[in-house]
Amino acid sequence: MYKYDSYDQQMVDARVADFRDQVRRRLDGSISEEQFRPLRLMNGLYLQLHAYMLRVAVPYGTLSSAQMKMLGDIADKYDRGYGHFTTRQNIQYNWIKLEDAPDILADLASVEMHAIQTSGNCIRNTTSDQYAGAIADEVVDPRPYAELIRQWSTFHPEFSFLPRKFKMAVIASDTDRAAMRLHDIGIQIVKNAAGELGAAFYVGGGMGRTPMVAPCINEFVPIDQMITYSEACLRVYNRHGRRDNKYKARIKILVHELGKDEYTRQVEAEFAHLLTQGIEPPLAELERIKVQFADPAFATGLVDTLDRSDPDFALWVDNNTHTHRIPGYVVVTISLKPVGGIPGDASADQIRLMGDLAKDYSFDELRVTHAQNIVLPHVQKAELYALWQKLDAAGLGTANLDKIGDIIACPGLDYCSLANARSIPVAQKISQRFAAREQEIGELKLKISGCINACGHHHAGHIGILGVDRKGVENYQLLLGGSEGADTSLGTITGPGFDENGIVDAVEKATDVYLANKEGEERFLDTYRRIGMAPFKEAIYG
Amino acid sequence: MVETQFRFRADEPVADPAVTVDAFGDQTNAAAVRIEPGDDARDLIPHLDRIKLVEVNFPVFGDGRGYSAARILREAGYVGELRAVGDVLVDQLAYLRRCGFDSFAPERELNHADAEAAMARYPEVYSPTVDGLAPIWAKRHGHGAGN
Numbered sequence: 019m020y021k022y023d024s025y026d027q028q029m030v031d032a033r034v035a036d037f038r039d040q041v042r043r044r045l046d047g048s049i050s051e052e053q054f055r056p057l058r059l060m061n062g063l064y065l066q067l068h069a070y071m072l073r074v075a076v077p078y079g080t081l082s083s084a085q086m087k088m089l090g091d092i093a094d095k096y097d098r099g100y101g102h103f104t105t106r107q108n109i110q111y112n113w114i115k116l117e118d119a120p121d122i123l124a125d126l127a128s129v130e131m132h133a134i135q136t137s138g139n140c141i142r143n144t145t146s147d148q149y150a151g152a153i154a155d156e157v158v159d160p161r162p163y164a165e166l167i168r169q170w171s172t173f174h175p176e177f178s179f180l181p182r183k184f185k186m187a188v189i190a191s192d193t194d195r196a197a198m199r200l201h202d203i204g205i206q207i208v209k210n211a212a213g214e215l216g217a218a219f220y221v222g223g224g225m226g227r228t229p230m231v232a233p234c235i236n237e238f239v240p241i242d243q244m245i246t247y248s249e250a251c252l253r254v255y256n257r258h259g260r261r262d263n264k265y266k267a268r269i270k271i272l273v274h275e276l277g278k279d280e281y282t283r284q285v286e287a288e289f290a291h292l293l294t295q296g297i298e299p300p301l302a303e304l305e306r307i308k309v310q311f312a313d314p315a316f317a318t319g320l321v322d323t324l325d326r327s328d329p330d331f332a333l334w335v336d337n338n339t340h341t342h343r344i345p346g347y348v349v350v351t352i353s354l355k356p357v358g359g360i361p362g363d364a365s366a367d368q369i370r371l372m373g374d375l376a377k378d379y380s381f382d383e384l385r386v387t388h389a390q391n392i393v394l395p396h397v398q399k400a401e402l403y404a405l406w407q408k409l410d411a412a413g414l415g416t417a418n419l420d421k422i423g424d425i426i427a428c429p430g431l432d433y434c435s436l437a438n439a440r441s442i443p444v445a446q447k448i449s450q451r452f453a454a455r456e457q458e459i460g461e462l463k464l465k466i467s468g469c470i471n472a473c474g475h476h477h478a479g480h481i482g483i484l485g486v487d488r489k490g491v492e493n494y495q496l497l498l499g500g501s502e503g504a505d506t507s508l509g510t511i512t513g514p515g516f517d518e519n520g521i522v523d524a525v526e527k528a529t530d531v532y533l534a535n536k537e538g539e540e541r542f543l544d545t546y547r548r549i550g551m552a553p554f555k556e557a558i559y560g
Numbered sequence: 561m562v563e564t565q566f567r568f569r570a571d572e573p574v575a576d577p578a579v580t581v582d583a584f585g586d587q588t589n590a591a592a593v594r595i596e597p598g599d600d601a602r603d604l605i606p607h608l609d610r611i612k613l614v615e616v617n618f619p620v621f622g623d624g625r626g627y628s629a630a631r632i633l634r635e636a637g638y639v640g641e642l643r644a645v646g647d648v649l650v651d652q653l654a655y656l657r658r659c660g661f662d663s664f665a666p667e668r669e670l671n672h673a674d675a676e677a678a679m680a681r682y683p684e685v686y687s688p689t690v691d692g693l694a695p696i697w698a699k700r701h702g703h704g705a706g707n
Contacts (some may be wrong), residue, residue, distance in 0.1 A: 023700070025684055025699070026696075028684060029684065032681050032682050035681065036678075036681050036682075039674075039677065039678075040651065043674065048671065048674075053649060054623070054681055055649050055650075056622060081642070137589055139622065139624075169686045169696070169697075170686060170687050172686050173682065173685070173686065174623075174686075175627065175654075175655040175656075175658035175685075175687070175689055176628055176631055176655075176659055177624070177627075177660050178624065178627075179621070179622055179623065179624025179627065179655075180624060181624075233572045248626040253628055256624055256625065256627070257628050257629075261597075261623055261625075265690065291635070295635055295688075296688065297687065297688050297689075299695075299697040300697065302701045303697040303701060304699075306700065334568050345604075433683070449653055471698060503656070519643070543621075
């Protein structure tokens with residue numbers, strides 16, 4: 019894992035002092051809420067329906083045990099004993115007092131964490147593959163590249179007042195586990211025929227009210243030019259992105275309106291110029307970072323078998339573990355989606371427990387996934403049963419990864435001032451309705467957004483649900499056929515929307531159509547792609 | 561005219577009125593020009609040797625196009641005064657300086673102590689720009705002071 023040196027530490031410490039001063043000026047009235055707003059937003063502090071919400075950055079989703087435990091302590095000390103893990107691999111707290119925010123940042127800085135650029139019209143926290151470093155299909159561990167981007171983008175002087183927020187993701191495997199092509203810039207680290215590393219740039223993806231899948235604008239930027247190329251992409255956007263309408267201000271609209279070719283031409287011209295400016299960190303810096311992501315001391319010669327005699331354990335293993343690249347180890351995903359729970363929520367005690375378990379079972383490391391779960395990346399098979407028993411006893415043993423109950427949901431109208439409809443109660447009802455049939459239905463990614471901004475990724479759900487306001491009443495639209503993987507696609511709306519109970523019934527009709535039509539090992543998405551919308555529509559509205 | 565509140569240059573300020581980018585090409589005696597957010601700073605590059613003052617207007621602080629305009633001019637070798645005018649706030653000063661601005665004429669006067677503190681708060685920087693500060697990566701690898 020990346021460890022701060024004195025420079026990194028000094029930067030977050032300065033940020034604490036900076037924000038403490040900004041809060042002081044706000045509290046003593048020397049700046050207005052209007053002037054304070056962009057400052058607090060640069061630091062992840064939102065004014066929500068009931069209180070301030072603080073979003074804490076978890077760069078590329080990676081946490082140490084000590085960091086995780088601090089997140090649990092903050093939940094107890096400053097919030098109501100809960101934290102909410104987000105689709106950007108971050109954590110947010112929903113009940114924060116403004117005057118406490120500087121102290122929270124100081125606590126975070128003590129474990130090399132911060133809330134820098136977790137909101138605002140700047141380059142946000144960079145996300146990555148939650149299985150990085152643990153899975154066989156990656157070209158390299160993508161996190162050193164994400165860390166290089168984290169540093170480059172931190173307090174970037176030119177790109178802190180962009181037309182709109184800017185999200186980047188870095189992956190290094192063809193199996194996209196980070197929804198890379200639904201980001202403003204998605205980077206895939208690749209190897210060319212000569213065995214050299216480079217960065218494929220996908221620019222102009224996103225969800226929101228105008229979902230777009232990012233086109234590839236450069237298939238191979240040499241790795242020692244990745245930052246310069248990013249800077250060129252951003253400069254063209256900062257200069258020419260629309261600022262007249264916040265709903266048309268994301269880079270996807272610029273790329274779409276200019277056309278991919280013209281945008282690319284402008285980026286390449288800017289890139290050629292910026293290459294003369296000496297802004298690229300030397301490869302030695304990348305090497306310095308890479309060393310810190312070196313493998314932990316994996317044991318060799320381990321048994322590679324499991325005792326599956328406990329059926330509950332076997333079910334959990336089948337659902338929530340992935341093959342590790344080292345024999346004798348597995349990648350564990352802890353589901354934060356218990357039946358009827360709030361997706362992504364964990365109690366302070368659960369957060370601290372996961373921190374402790376990471377230390378005892380996973381080389382002191384955890385990951386937050388964009389699907390709002392937690393990963394222990396390196397667990398010995400021989401210790402898996404003991405780990406599962408501890409998780410299960412704490413309500414963290416739900417066996418439903420990528421099943422219909424593993425729902426992504428935004429906070430919705432229960433918390434968010436932008437939302438039109440509640441997301442959480444719908445997620446809870448669906449989770450309860452399907453709990454007994456989850457395994458029968460198999461892989462089904464269901465995602466719920468409480469407004470058109472799509473924080474719940476509804477466009478990318480095999481089944482997506484979008485909450486809208488229809489003449490003052492919450493109404494839910496159903497989408498089918500979205501996907502966020504290597505086969506990224508956007509869902510299609512089935513037709514007229516439903517009320518809260520109606521949408522749950524409609525989901526059930528859709529899964530019934532799937533089960534009746536499924537061939538062989540087809541997933542819901544495969545069947546939908548094969549038979550199309552018509553049979554679903556007929557069952558739902560017929 | 562709004563007062564220049566901060567100026568980090570030793571030379572005499574230019575008194576000439578700033579003309580628009582559109583007009584500047586034709587007014588061969590003009591030495592001061594004002595960039596609005598939609599203007600292309602690169603239009604000025606052929607004329608840099610006769611420009612003594614560039615004002616970059618920020619009608620609203622959230623419109624960050626002026627940051628790119630400033631860096632583009634400095635990257636092209638412009639050495640004259642680069643002044644941020646308009647909705648310039650305390651917490652933008654450090655970013656603006658890093659992009660090459662060396663004078664500030666905020667439409668609302670800033671608290672002097674707050675502004676000084678904000679400009680001094682981040683002595684170290686991650687990314688190099690045109691301001692000549694060595695980035696942290698350079699210091700890490702022995703291209704400057706530091707550990």
